[in-house]
Amino acid sequence: MPKLAGRFRTLPEYPLALIPQKKRELIARGVDVIDLGAGDADLAPPPKAVEALAKAVHTPAMNRYGFGMGLVAYREAASAWMTKRFGLRFDPMTEIVPLIGSKEGISHLALAYLEPGGIAIIPEPGYNAYQGGTLLASGEPYRYALRPRTNFLVDLDEIPRDTLAQTRILYLNYPNNPTAAIAPRDYLERVVANCREHDILLVYDNAYSELAFDGYVPPSIFEIDGARDVAIEFHSLSKTYNMTGWRCGWAVASPQISSVLTKVKSFTDTGQFMAVQAAGVAALESYDEFVPGNVAVFKARRDAAVKAFQEAGFSCEVPRATMYLWIALPDGIPSALFADRLLDEEGVVVMAGSGFGAGGEGFFRISFITSPERIAEAAQRAGRVLASMGVEV
DSSP states (O other): OOOOOHHHHTOOOOTTSSHHHHHHHHHHTTOOOEEOOSSOOSOOOOHHHHHHHHHHTTSGGGGSOOTTTOOHHHHHHHHHHHHHHHSOOOOTTTTEEEESSHHHHHHHHHHHHOOTTOEEEEEESOOHHHHHHHHHTTOEEEEEEOOGGGTTOOOGGGSOHHHHHHEEEEEEOSSOTTTOOOOOHHHHHHHHHHHHHHTOEEEEEOTTTTOBOTTOOOOOGGGSTTGGGTEEEEEESTTTTTOGGGOOEEEEEOHHHHHHHHHHHHTTOOOSOHHHHHHHHHHHHTHHHHHHHHHHHHHHHHHHHHHHHHHTTOBOOOOSBSSEEEEEOOTTOOHHHHHHHHHHHHOEEOEEGGGGOGGGTTEEEEEOOSOHHHHHHHHHHHHHHHHHTTOOO
């Protein structure tokens, strides 16, 4: 067998990779499985997006290569949405980059900015695309543990100055997956100032900007003065519109930064299927009629989850955004052991905190991807496992 590259050997196992097969085996044995694992809700996309896709696939021109330009109407819709949502203007042709889901854009971007010795600051726990892109680009990850003491924020003042001097990329994601933390505006101002001072690219993953509750309105990083000089922001239709499998998103940045990602992508793909981009236009244009009702469904699931898991003996905060609950485990209970036992003994899929990196140890994540009733049942089962591990609930 050919020898594997060193960069490949640095990749850890992807935390969701083994779950589908295990889940299938349990179902085959007749186990009633409740899946609260991936952020992949059981809800329908906007009807207008489905209609637009069905129409577009019958148009021959939509079945040809989209290349980097893609569907101009999609670029224009993404630009218009940024203006509608954040009051910001971006040129659709030079500052919007259509993506095959935000994950691939985040991963590919590292290839342009990292090389051996170049550091990327990675929040841990965090989305595995950050470290995946870093490692595949032969960069050096600096993992910063997100813990309650900093409200799950990356505190750049705690990072050594010599490390910051070698840092090329800082990955931030607020509202945050998996902790559901949010970032105050003054914090974002300090981050942008730091990135400008140290010439660091700020990769701002804003995939959960629309899943917010109780009056909270997440910002764009570009609402912060100076961010256009150092930042690129990623958006996705996956969570807001229940379109995870459609793989449709975009990046937005100044032409100097967006053109870099565009060039990398010209060598790695030939663009998202243009019929999906047409559906993306319809989804973005149906924001007012679709998104508020969808968010209300997630809020009901959030409220049910918090109540049920607290009653089952767990400690968790009420999240103001995202589709996740980040739940603390009692001291001495490894998150992977708890998640494995919960799946094997009770048929409930959750994500162990350690699966998002060592910084996530002591917690597990659930997703609001099924009904309040099923979430409540899962919480009861989780409480039984906790009790069987010697914890009084």
